[in-house]
Amino acid sequence: MTLDTSLDATVPTAEIVREYGPFPDADGVHGVSYDGRCIWAALGTALVAVDPHSGDVVRTLERACRAGTAYDGRHLYQIHGTRIDKIDPQTGEVCASIPTPGPDNSGLAWAEGSLWLGQWSERRILQLDPQTGRVLRTIESDRYVTGVTWVDGELWHGTWEGEASDLRRVDPATGEVVERVQMPAGTGVSGLEADGNGLFYCGGGPSGMVRAVRRPQRRRA
Helix, strand or coil: CCCCCCCCCCCCECCEEEEECCCCCCCCECEEEECCCCEEEECEEEEEEECCCCCCEEEEEEEEECCCEEECCCCEEEEECCEEEEECCCCCCEEEEEECCCCCEEEEEEECCEEEEEECCCCEEEEECCCCCCEEEEEECCCCEEEEEEECCEEEEEEEECCEEEEEEECCCCCCEEEEEECCCCCCCCEEEECCCCEEEEECECCCCEEEEECCCCCCC
């Protein structure tokens, strides 16, 4: 199958308002989170905290991190192979770990007391019990799932196949696509987080960059 990588004129294109990086020594951006003050980016061999105003790296935690990152208000969660580590962001200490329910794990988010795990090649999002890793819900997609985030009760995820990448708001009960925003040509989404104040932070994969994208505004009747 040949994937059509052209932009769809009927789908709005994401507005990139700022770019961070490329970060030195990064082998790519694999996961993105936000703790209310800093953007966290998983760069392969280190988790870095980035000031969203200055773009400066203000903290570095040396560790393997080649997939999604999440924050629950106190701890970071980082996919590492076939497990998810719960991390003290001040010290980098791993406080606990749970197994992942299979390979090819990509995005990670925290919402409603659960972890939400994107599985790239399986094209799905799993709701996990953060204590045990038990699968509580499965949401199917028709695209490779990269980043995952919840904001204002809405579930969004990134996709990236070939050169085509977009952000999708989906019905968490059915997986139906409710809204879609395509990334500009030449850019993609490898990790996703919302800041709760009108922006998405999108990992840029091998570009080694994080991009701030304006969240679509709701139309009022």
